[in-house]
Amino acid sequence: MKKAKIFLQFILFFFCSNLIAQTENPDFARSIGKIYVVVAVIVAIFIGIIAFLIYLDRKLTKLENQINNK
Amino acid sequence: MRKNWWKALGVVILIYTYTAGLLIPLKPGILSVNPSNLNSGEEVTLTVIGYNTFFTKTESELRAWIKLDNEHAISATKIELVNDTKAHVSFNIPSNLPTEDKVTDASLVIDNDQDGAMVLPSKLTIKKTIDVNPNAEGWTNAPITDLNRKTGFSFPFRGILYETIRNTYFHVCLWFAMIILLITSVVHSFKYLRNFRMEDDQKSMSFTMVGTLFGMLGIITGSIWAKDTWGTYWTWEEVKLNMTAIALLIYLAYFVLRSSFDDYEKRARIAAVYNIFAFAALIPLIFVIPRLTDSLHPGNGGNPAMGGEDLDNTMRMVFYPAIIGWTLVGVWISQIVFRIQRLKEKIMEF
Structure with a gap:
């Protein structure tokens, strides 16, 4: 569980740092008609939905533990 | 599964929107033009940068106009293609402008049979260097005619966006x-x-x-x-x-x-x-x-x-x-x- 958490954090950090790098360097982000802005937007939506799924997963795990303890 | 068809439908629709939304190209357009500040009565060569354009891969010649308003336009005197997205376009701007204003803005229109007509609206400014009667002769009007249309699927090319x-x-x-x-x-x-x-x-x-x-x-x-x-x-x-x-x-x-x-x-x-x-x-x-x-x-x-x-x-x-x-x-x-x-x-x- 702990390992998975560290792994997830690493993945999130990796994606986020990518995003920040893309938005902080205007020449790269504005190249090819600003297509990388679209890429960053899609990545942001992806991360957002995955983060929400992780939140739901943890909520469900808590419920399962409650049932098992009764 | 029969009850959950709408979930599959949602996923299929999203896959469609992601592929179509990312794969369909933008219409060809003019990214920039340099210089954009022009003076009347001078001969000027503009460097036009296109986006998604195929300047050299066309059968017809590239044509270019500077358009003042619906009735006044001049066409290019010389066009030199550098590559698919770069061209040097020369204009002979008359010394009298058909307007009373000291400074007027103009649009650049270019056209070929591969990319269709492209417009860079109101990006050029033309300054009057000498005061001439606006009704005087000298403005040779070249009507913009026979514009081509880009065929096939493409999204609109818009400035800023x-x-x-x-x-x-x-x-x-x-x-x-x-x-x-x-x-x-x-x-x-x-x-x-x-x-x-x-x-x-x-x-x-x-x-x-x-x-x-x-x-x-x-x-x-x-x-x-x-x-x-x-x-x-x-x-x-x-x-x-x-x-x-x-x-x-x-x-x-x-x-x-x-x-x-x-x-x-x-x-x-x-x-x-x-x-x-x-x-x-x-x-x-x-x-x-x-x-x-x-x-x-x-x-x-x-x-x-x-x-x-x-x-x-x-x-x-x-x-x-x-x-x-x-x-x-x-x-x-x-x-x-x-x-x-x-x-x-x-x-x-x-």
Whole structure:
């Protein structure tokens, strides 16, 4: 569980740092008609939905533990 | 599986919108022209940079005009193609302009049979160097005729937006889906207040949760776009941004309110009433107030968005399915939230 958490954090950090790098360097982000802005937007939506799924997963795990303890 | 066809439909529609929204190219357009400040009575060579253009791969010659208004235009004297996206275009600007103004703005129009007609509107300024009677002779008019049309699927090429016009399918659709989810949530709140069934409260809560998630993703994606277009992630001068932030804060307060009750009946009743008020506040905050002022946001104050050339029929073919797809997936996620919530309250009852 702990390992998975560290792994997830690493993945999130990796994606986020990518995003920040893309938005902080205007020449790269504005190249090819600003297509990388679209890429960053899609990545942001992806991360957002995955983060929400992780939140739901943890909520469900808590419920399962409650049932098992009764 | 027969009951869950709409989930599969939502996923299929989203896959379609992602592929079509990313693969269909932009129409060819003019990215920049240099120099853009011209003087009357001089011979000038403009460097034109095209986007998605095929200057050298055409059968017909490239043609170019400087267009003053609907009746006055001059055509290029010499055109030299460097590569597919770069051309040097020379003009002989007459010494008298058919206008009284000291400075007039003009558009650049270029055309070939591969890329169709491309316009860079009002980007050129022509300064009068000598005062000549505007009615005097000397302006040779070259009418813009026989313009070509680009065939095949393509999205409109718009200044400022460029490729980010594709955000219509990702950023804008999230807001549309959010509104649909929040309306559903309010309907369930009304239902709860009519017959006090706990299921309606749980459903209302889960739709609000996913609606708020979509709203937050909408704000984050808008922020990323703003950083590269306006140079800042957030500006307090944009009414549209501030009002949506307030609306989302109202909805976040809904969850704070819910978590502060131990009694489920009481919580459901107060949450339903609060949800109705939150939605009543959302309508003016999102639909009314941003339309009252000028704004830099596309769609407000003459900036490109939802009308005419900005949302053409090719874009509609992706945009409307994208709204349906995001809504279906949103309903799917909120159903999962609902089932977890129902399970939780059932366990708590024992």
